[in-house]
Amino acid sequence: MTSPPLAALRKEVAPALDLLTVPQVMARLQLGRSTVYDLIRTGQLASITLGRARRIPTQALTDFIRTRLAQEAA
Template sequence: MDRLLLSTPDAAARLNIGRSTLYDLIRSGALPTVKIGRRRLVAVDDLARYAASLQAAGAA
């Protein structure tokens, strides 16, 4: 079963970027997160949307 939410290190690995770059994206509001307890998690759908927005910006 595929996970719906990824930890920040897993999300960074999925985007092939560093953790600090991922946190910059989160801070800027470019990548939304959810918080469950003390954990900050990124939805797989939000990662896909962010990647698609990069592709759209690159094609323009």
């Protein structure tokens, strides 16, 4: 049995592993540090902790933005 090419694996795994730091989220949303942490604390923005580092999956940021857009449209 042969394994799939490395490029094919990267396409499947890469989106799931794309994590942002809090400063990167701050820049993308143009918000301050405490606001981003408040969004995380209140559960509006999903995140994971790796050791002492907080990371936000890009999919969580996308979901947050879509949810906010839907709320604004309603």
